[in-house]
Each structure stands twice: as C-alpha cells, then as structure tokens.
Amino acid sequence: MKVTQPMKPNDLADALTALREHTPLVQCLTNIVVAEWTANVLLAVGAAPAMVDNPQEAGRFAAMAGGVLVNLGTPYDETARAMHLAVAGAKLLKTPWVLDPVAAGVLPWRTQLAHQLLRESRPTIIRGNASEILALAGGAGGKGVESVDSPDAAVDVARILAKQQQSVIAISGPTDHITDGDRLVRLSNGHPWLTSITGGGCALGALMAAFAAVVPDALVAAAAATATLTVAAESAAQQARGPGSFAVALLDELSLLQPADLADRVRIT
Amino acid sequence: MKVTQPMKPNDLADALTALREHTPLVQCLTNIVVAEWTANVLLAVGAAPAMVDNPQEAGRFAAMAGGVLVNLGTPYDETARAMHLAVAGAKLLKTPWVLDPVAAGVLPWRTQLAHQLLRESRPTIIRGNASEILALAGGAGGKGVESVDSPDAAVDVARILAKQQQSVIAISGPTDHITDGDRLVRLSNGHPWLTSITGGGCALGALMAAFAAVVPDALVAAAAATATLTVAAESAAQQARGPGSFAVALLDELSLLQPADLADRVRIT
Amino acid sequence: MKVTQPMKPNDLADALTALREHTPLVQCLTNIVVAEWTANVLLAVGAAPAMVDNPQEAGRFAAMAGGVLVNLGTPYDETARAMHLAVAGAKLLKTPWVLDPVAAGVLPWRTQLAHQLLRESRPTIIRGNASEILALAGGAGGKGVESVDSPDAAVDVARILAKQQQSVIAISGPTDHITDGDRLVRLSNGHPWLTSITGGGCALGALMAAFAAVVPDALVAAAAATATLTVAAESAAQQARGPGSFAVALLDELSLLQPADLADRVRIT
Numbered sequence: 001m002k003v004t005q006p007m008k009p010n011d012l013a014d015a016l017t018a019l020r021e022h023t024p025l026v027q028c029l030t031n032i033v034v035a036e037w038t039a040n041v042l043l044a045v046g047a048a049p050a051m052v053d054n055p056q057e058a059g060r061f062a063a064m065a066g067g068v069l070v071n072l073g074t075p076y077d078e079t080a081r082a083m084h085l086a087v088a089g090a091k092l093l094k095t096p097w098v099l100d101p102v103a104a105g106v107l108p109w110r111t112q113l114a115h116q117l118l119r120e121s122r123p124t125i126i127r128g129n130a131s132e133i134l135a136l137a138g139g140a141g142g143k144g145v146e147s148v149d150s151p152d153a154a155v156d157v158a159r160i161l162a163k164q165q166q167s168v169i170a171i172s173g174p175t176d177h178i179t180d181g182d183r184l185v186r187l188s189n190g191h192p193w194l195t196s197i198t199g200g201g202c203a204l205g206a207l208m209a210a211f212a213a214v215v216p217d218a219l220v221a222a223a224a225a226t227a228t229l230t231v232a233a234e235s236a237a238q239q240a241r242g243p244g245s246f247a248v249a250l251l252d253e254l255s256l257l258q259p260a261d262l263a264d265r266v267r268i269t
Numbered sequence: 270m271k272v273t274q275p276m277k278p279n280d281l282a283d284a285l286t287a288l289r290e291h292t293p294l295v296q297c298l299t300n301i302v303v304a305e306w307t308a309n310v311l312l313a314v315g316a317a318p319a320m321v322d323n324p325q326e327a328g329r330f331a332a333m334a335g336g337v338l339v340n341l342g343t344p345y346d347e348t349a350r351a352m353h354l355a356v357a358g359a360k361l362l363k364t365p366w367v368l369d370p371v372a373a374g375v376l377p378w379r380t381q382l383a384h385q386l387l388r389e390s391r392p393t394i395i396r397g398n399a400s401e402i403l404a405l406a407g408g409a410g411g412k413g414v415e416s417v418d419s420p421d422a423a424v425d426v427a428r429i430l431a432k433q434q435q436s437v438i439a440i441s442g443p444t445d446h447i448t449d450g451d452r453l454v455r456l457s458n459g460h461p462w463l464t465s466i467t468g469g470g471c472a473l474g475a476l477m478a479a480f481a482a483v484v485p486d487a488l489v490a491a492a493a494a495t496a497t498l499t500v501a502a503e504s505a506a507q508q509a510r511g512p513g514s515f516a517v518a519l520l521d522e523l524s525l526l527q528p529a530d531l532a533d534r535v536r537i538t
Numbered sequence: 539m540k541v542t543q544p545m546k547p548n549d550l551a552d553a554l555t556a557l558r559e560h561t562p563l564v565q566c567l568t569n570i571v572v573a574e575w576t577a578n579v580l581l582a583v584g585a586a587p588a589m590v591d592n593p594q595e596a597g598r599f600a601a602m603a604g605g606v607l608v609n610l611g612t613p614y615d616e617t618a619r620a621m622h623l624a625v626a627g628a629k630l631l632k633t634p635w636v637l638d639p640v641a642a643g644v645l646p647w648r649t650q651l652a653h654q655l656l657r658e659s660r661p662t663i664i665r666g667n668a669s670e671i672l673a674l675a676g677g678a679g680g681k682g683v684e685s686v687d688s689p690d691a692a693v694d695v696a697r698i699l700a701k702q703q704q705s706v707i708a709i710s711g712p713t714d715h716i717t718d719g720d721r722l723v724r725l726s727n728g729h730p731w732l733t734s735i736t737g738g739g740c741a742l743g744a745l746m747a748a749f750a751a752v753v754p755d756a757l758v759a760a761a762a763a764t765a766t767l768t769v770a771a772e773s774a775a776q777q778a779r780g781p782g783s784f785a786v787a788l789l790d791e792l793s794l795l796q797p798a799d800l801a802d803r804v805r806i807t
Binding site for chain 3: 301304305308309312313318319320321322323325326329330333347516517518519520521522523524525
C-alpha cells in the first residue's frame with residue numbers, strides 16, 4: 001500500500017491532473033463559517049462539493065462520495081451525529097476521509113468528539129495546526145482557532161501519531177509539514193494573507209479530501225492539496241490589496257493553476 | 270388566472286421594474302452553504318431577504334413575506350420542520366413560494382421531504398436541474414447536486430408535473446426551460462462560470478421567489494428571474510478572470526442591470 | 539467607571555491601535571448568513587474571531603474570550619441555548635458582550651429571547667437599527683431586518699433604555715447614534731452600499747465586541763467600531779462598481795485603515 005520512494009514535484013502535478021480528470025465528489029461536514037468558501041475552493045480547483053451533514057443522509061452519502069471531510073469548526077448535536085455516521089459510511093466503503101480537528105485542545109467537547117472519531121475509523125489524513133495536532137496526541141491546547149505551538153515542535157509528535165493512527169498527519173504553518181510516520185515532507189509556499197481570511201486551513205482540509213479521492217498515496221494527496229493552495233496563494237497575493245481581494249483572487253488562481261506550473265513553483269523537501 | 274398570450278422581452282423588463290419598485294420581502298429557508306450569497310443576490314437585484322428558518326417563526330413570517338423560498342440543500346430536523354410550517358403559512362395567506370429540491374433523487378430523506386411539501390401546498394414555482402425535476406416526478410436520480418440528465422429529456426416530464434402540481438417548472442441548464450404545462454419558454458443566456466461557483470442555481474430559486482412576489486404570472490416571474498441572472502452573468506464574465514472575480518462582478522451587474530437592457534439582451538423563445 | 543469627558547477623534551484612533559496590539563479573541567454567536575463575513579471583517583481589522591455557538595462550549599468559551607457577540611439573526615433551539623450560556627459565562631468573568639437583536643419586534647420568539655438575555659446579564663453594548671431598539675424598549679416593530687423607524691425618533695428611547703440597562707445603545711442608520719444615557723455621540727460617515735450587502739450591521743456588532751475587549755469605556759468602543767467600519771466603507775465605495783466589489787474592497791480597507799486616518803476622517807459630534 002505504502003509508496004516509499006521520495007516525492008517529486010511531478011507527483012503533485014500528476015495529482016492535480018487526476019483531480020481535474022475525475023472531478024471527485026467531496027462530501028463536506030464542515031462549519032457554518034466556511035461552508036460557502038469551502039465549496040467555492042473545491043469548485044475552483046475542479047472538484048464537486050456536496051455539503052451533506054445531517055444524520056439521515058451523511059452515512060449513505062459517504063459511501064457514494066469520493067472523499068469525505070469532517071471539520072469540527074462549529075459542531076452541533078445533529079452534525080456531530082452526522083459525523084459519526086459519515087465516518088462509519090466511509091469506513092465501510094473505504095472512502096478516504098480527512099479529519100480537521102479545529103480548535104481541538106481548547107474545548108473539551110470537540111476534543112472528545114475528535115478522539116471518538118479517531119477511534120471509530122482511521123482517517124486517511126489529519127490536518128491541523130501545531131496546537132491541534134498536539135491536542136490530538138494528548139498535548140496542550142491552543143487559543144481558539146489560532147495555533148500557539150510551532151509546527152517544528154509538533155513534528156515529532158506527528159510522526160508518532162501518524163504511526164499510531166496509520167494516518168497521514170499534515171501540520172499547517174508558515175512551513176507545512178506532512179508525515180506518514182516514515183516519510184516527512186516540508187512545503188514552504190504560501191502567503192501570510194492565508195491567515196487573514198477565515199477558512200484558509202479549512203479549505204486545505206477539503207482539498208486534501210478531494211486529492212485523496214483520486215490519489216492512492218495519502219502523503220502525495222496531502223502534499224498536492226497543500227502545494228495547490230499555497231502556490232495559488234502566492235499568485236493571488238500579487239494581485240491583491242488586502243484580504244478581501246486576496247480571497248477573490250485565490251479562487252481565480254485555483255482555477256487557473258496548471259499542473260506544470262505547480263511542479264515548477266512548489267518548494268518541497 | 271392564467272395568462273396565455275406569448276411572453277415578450279418587455280414582460281421581463283416590466284417585472285424587473287416592478288421588483289425594484291416594490292422591494293419584495295423574500296423569506297429564505299435555504300442551506301448553510303449559500304445563505305450569504307443568496308441574501309447578497311437578492312439585495313443586489315433590489316429585493317429584501319430575510320432568512321427566517323426556525324419552526325417558531327417560519328410559519329408566521331411566511332404570512333408576512335412577499336415570497337418564500339424553500340431550498341433543500343442542507344436540511345436538518347429543525348429546518349425541515351420550519352419548511353413544513355413556512356409552506357403552511359404561505360398556503361394560508363396565498364404567499365407565492367418556490368421549491369428548490371436540491372439533490373432530490375440522490376438521497377431518500379430529502380426526496381421524501383420534497384414530496385411531502387408538494388402534497389402540503391402547491392408551489393408557485395419548482396426550480397431544479399433536469400435530474401432533480403425527474404426525481405420529483407418519480408424518475409431516476411443524479412450525482413450529488415450536479416445534474417446528469419439533460420434538460421431536453423426532462424421537458425416532457427416537466428410539462429406533466431406542471432399540470433399535475435399546477436406549478437410552473439423551471440429546469441436549469443445551458444438552456445433554461447420553463448413551463449406551466451401549456452406554455453414553454455426557453456432562455457439561452459448565461460455563462461459556464463455560473464456552475465463554477467456554489468449557489469448559482471440556489472440564487473436563481475431565490476430570485477424566482479422575489480419576482481413571484483411582484484408578478485402575478487408565475488411563468489413570467491420564473492423567466493424574469495432566469496433572464497436577470499443569466500444576462501447579468503454574461504456581463505460579469507466579461508470582467509472576470511475566474512470564478513472568484515466572476516461572483517463579485519455578478520453581484521455588481523445584478524445591481525447595475527437596467528430593465529431595458531434586460532429586454533434587449535435576453536434570448537427567449 | 540464612567541468617563542464623562544467629551545469623546546475626541548484621537549480616542550477612536552487609540553482604540554484601533556489597541557485592537558491591533560491585543561488581537562482580541564471575539565466569540566461570535568451569530569447567524570448562518572453572515573458568519574463568514576463577520577469572521578472576515580474581524581480578521582481584516584485585526585481581531586481573532588471564534589464562532590463557538592453550541593451549548594456544550596459557549597459558556598466556557600465566553601470566559602476565555604475578550605468579547606462576545608450575541609446576534610439573533612437566525613436563532614435555533616440549540617444556538618438559543620448556547621446564547622443563554624454564553625451570556626452567563628460572560629457575566630461570570632465580566633467579559634464584555636454585545637447584543638444585536640436582529641429583527642426584534644417583528645417576531646415574538648426572538649423578541650422574547652432578546653428580553654430574556656437582557657434580564658440575565660447587562661450587555662455592554664446593544665446595537666440595532668431604530669426599529670429594533672424601539673422593540674427592545676417595548677415599542678413597535680419593523681419589517682424584517684430593515685428599519686422602518688428613524689434613528690432620531692429612537693434616540694430618546696435609547697437614552698432611557700441605556701440608563702435602565704446600564705448598557706451603551708448604538709442605533710445604526712445614515713447617521714449613527716450612540717448613547718450611554720448621559721453622553722450622546724453622532725457619527726455620520728458611511729455609504730449606502732453598506733445596506734446593499736448583507737451583514738453590514740451584523741459586522742458592526744462584531745466590531746463593537748472586538749473594541750469592547752480592548753477599550754474600557756464602552757461608548758468609545760461602540761464609536762470606534764462604528765467609525766472604523768464607516769470610514770473604511772467610504773474608501774471602499776470609491777473603488778467599487780456595485781455591492782459585490784464594495785464588500786471585497788471593504789475587507790481590504792479595514793485592514794489598510796490607519797489609526798491616524800481614522801481620527802482625521804471621522805465625522806463625530
């Protein structure tokens with residue numbers, strides 16, 4: 001199952017090509033803040049979003065979707081129940097799924113929910129900032145949705161968590177770190193404005209679910225999603241005056257980004 | 270009640286003039302993905318949106334509103350109950366209402382909800398893509414929120430459904446088809462980017478509710494909403510680089526669109 | 539506690555400087571329509587938004603946040619329960635909180651919810667249009683979320699309500715009126731496009747919670763929020779063609795606005 005050869009920029013280009021060929025259906029159980037933004041990011045890149053997040057439909061839909069995103073940004077009783085069912089549906093049909101444990105470690109209810117979901121089914125990818133990843137691994141918490149811990153500090157913990165969960169762990173930050181426990185990929189594209197708009201990280205989790213639907217190696221999927229978002233962000237920043245115009249330009253650039261440009265511009269080690 | 274004379278472009282211009290004179294209050298029970306976008310589309314065109322979608326208030330507000338939109342994009346137990354009550358309130362006060370059966374046919378729960386609402390009160394207009402209209406009429410389903418059936422194939426079914434439900438049926442697609450069972454209108458404005466942003470169709474349903482509030486002939490209301498959105502989309506596309514700037518320009522163009530230009534530019538048969 | 543010296547433009551500039559130094563964590567219990575927009579406005583100005591609005595977490599988080607916004611735009615059973623708990627948490631830890639009673643007076647359920655919250659804890663600031671403020675004070679209602687009463691007519695009522703509640707009352711309109719019962723501040727910046735996009739008023743309430751987190755005088759906090767939004771709106775309008783580009787430019791201008799410019803350009807009496 002595991003591909004152990006080193007990742008090449010062309011692997012990321014091929015992943016973007018595959019995404020656009022297959023238009024994967026991505027089920028998003030996400031928060032009310034970024035639902036529209038997430039859908040627009042997925043559409044811009046070439047995926048097909050579907051926000052099916054009620055208990056009556058979530059499990060069944062997870063079996064139809066190419067990838068599933070579970071984002072804990074604004075959980076409610078009903079959507080939390082839907083998350084359990086979506087994860088069960090994904091497990092049954094081996095649909096790749098991504099856990100984005102927003103603000104885990106800050107608040108006990110959602111931290112417990114994240115741990116429950118981890119026990120119920122192995123996520124293909126777990127994406128968070130350093131604080132959230134540390135919280136999943138049992139460490140200290142953060143301040144709201146902003147990370148107070150550095151990605152570097154979390155990398156060692158992420159390796160252990162990756163092996164333990166058999167998941168790829170992606171730690172977002174100025175440099176993004178992605179590991180499957182054995183391999184570690186660092187990506188250093190992006191722009192500070194990605195943190196000046198809401199949903200930069202949430203969109204990244206959704207993109208990972210889209211790439212995981214079309215790429216068998218989850219490490220490549222997570223890296224391709226990260227590279228696609230952060231390279232497009234660099235282009236967007238060049239045309240923006242502030243966070244408002246940046247967000248608009250980011251959607252444009254996600255749709256315009258060519259696989260060959262992605263391979264040329266990604267800074268990966 | 271029924272106007273059987275052929276529809277003229279000036280009818281659509283007059284509808285837009287009426288909308289801007291009356292600023293109809295449009296109650297939207299819609300999904301969490303497009304709620305903001307829908308409100309902004311309604312404001313841009315000149316209507317007054319109000320997202321009242323809880324069971325305590327939905328029925329009462331439907332009696333105060335000029336038009337009601339019921340969109341099944343992300344139904345929950347509580348909003349589904351509110352939909353039943355809004356439809357009852359609309360029926361009682363003869364408030365025009367629009368059903369947008371998002372992803373009907375794909376998932377049993379919402380398909381059943383759509384059928385229940387149809388039985389409870391005749392919608393003024395039913396708007397969907399070909400798959401959704403076929404699903405309401407008892408046919409096959411689609412793939413998520415994207416249509417897999419062609420509008421042409423659904424037109425005959427739509428005519429029958431329109432007569433049976435005494436509703437106007439609007440099938441969205443590259444060419445939009447609108448029928449009341451007797452008359453059939455085809456509109457062929459628009460731009461592919463309308464499907465590259467989330468909520469293109471959802472906004473169209475909301476605009477239909479706004480026009481239905483000010484235009485007695487529901488076929489004219491549905492056609493005026495379609496023409497307004499798709500003609501504005503053509504202007505917006507000329508100023509856009511991708512889906513992000515297209516969505517921004519679309520709101521601008523909806524507010525700038527003049528009734529005379531609408532009549533000049535609409536392609537209607 | 540009360541500062542009775544007259545407010546000077548530099549007080550508002552200092553407030554903006556303080557906000558950017560402290561990056562206050564603002565908990566928003568707001569409506570599904572403007573959640574993303576509100577978060578982006580807060581990020582653009584320099585605050586840290588967190589939309590924690592479920593009953594399991596809202597009370598605890600209100601004790602961690604610098605300011606809390608309670609906005610009644612789309613209340614549900616679960617979020618209404620969260621509002622009670624957030625208000626209790628804010629009271630316990632003396633966290634400043636802002637009540638935005640959207641459409642109070644129009645619908646009994648949310649009007650009653652607003653009155654309950656008022657009884658449970660004194661809001662630091664109450665922000666609404668004239669109709670909403672009159673409704674809180676026991677007067678007549680409005681039409682949906684649009685105000686039908688003039689701000690001038692509501693000022694006398696607002697003074698009484700401010701004394702009775704020991705809250706600052708902010709009445710939004712072409713001229714904004716803010717009073718703590720003794721002092722009355724009028725601000726007359728802004729642009730009509732602020733009412734052509736959804737969430738202009740909702741964002742203002744959120745900004746007030748952000749400023750109240752860093753400024754002890756709630757009258758100054760409310761005025762600084764109003765000045766920041768309306769001065770930025772004037773800059774944004776100069777670059778916009780319509781409501782779509784206005785909203786984008788507004789986020790840019792909120793991030794670009796310098797405290798000295800705010801003091802220069804505010805029209806305050």
